[in-house]
Amino acid sequence: MSRAIKAQLVKYSRLAHERGLTAAFGGNMSIRKGNLVFIKATGAVMDEMTGEQVAVIDMKGRQVSGVRPSSEYRLHLEIYHKRPEVTAIAHLHPPYSITASTIIDVELPIITPEAEIYLKRIPIVPFRPAGTEELARIVAETMCHSDAAIMENHGIVTVGRSLREAFYKAELVEESAKLWYLSRKG
Template identity: 75%
Template sequence: MSRIAKRQLVLYSRKAHERGLTAAFGGNLSVRVGDLVFIKATGVVMDEMSEGQVAVVDLSGNQLSSVKPSSEYLLHLAVYRLRPEVKAIAHLHPPYSIVASTLLEEELPIVTPEAELYLGRIPIAPFRPAGTEELAEVMAEALRGADAVLMERHGIVTVGKSLREAFYKAELVEESAKLWYLSRK
């Protein structure tokens, strides 16, 4: 199972970069398998990622691999602990979503029927410094009642029962942000 999780992380990390959902060192994806979390290692560029650059931690945050997890691992763990049904998380830095998070205050308006069906609502969480317990707490709380959240000035987080689901929700959030932004008068 760990080999499958690593392959999925590499595949969807590269897709995220190719589709402009993140750039340079930004963003991270994770997959939960039982009590283990497979997550992008710190400092890895998503379009260059390999299976050897996947870190493993347990739900208590203990590092179980030779590579260090992304600095946002606390966020991922907080969400997994709060929502045991979640099996994958996408944290990306798509440009329209970041811009929308600076122009809106509470939620990103839902524009398409697909966003209504698959996302329902997209709240905006207040800014907290990256990699901190404060950010992890704010994001876990925001994701208590939503599967997608904009992070003020930072990016997005989406969750799913699979990495495929979390990834495509992220893509749908960015489409929603782009359509909202382009429709502004």
């Protein structure tokens, strides 16, 4: 089971980099299975991910594997605690979404029918330092009412019942940000 979960994390991490949703060391994804969370290891690069670069922690944040989790593990755990039906999270750093967060204060406009159906709304969370409990709390609270959020000057978070679902919601957030940005230029 854990090998299949790690393979999913590797696949979608590499795909996120390939599609321009993150760069360098940025971003992380996780899958919750029971009381365990499989998450990208600290320092791992998304386009070079391997199964050995997947950390395992429990729902209290205790390290189960020999690999340290991403510094954003608190964000993932807080969302899982607030949304028990969620079993996967994508946190990425796509450029249009980050750009939109520097211009819009409250919510990214929904432009496409797909974004309306699958996201409904894309709130923007005010800046908090990366990896902090404060960021984890404010994002998790926002995610109680949304499957996607943009963190000001930081990136996006999407959730799903599978990593595939969370990943494609992340693509929709970035598409929405890109369309919004391009529509401003006309």
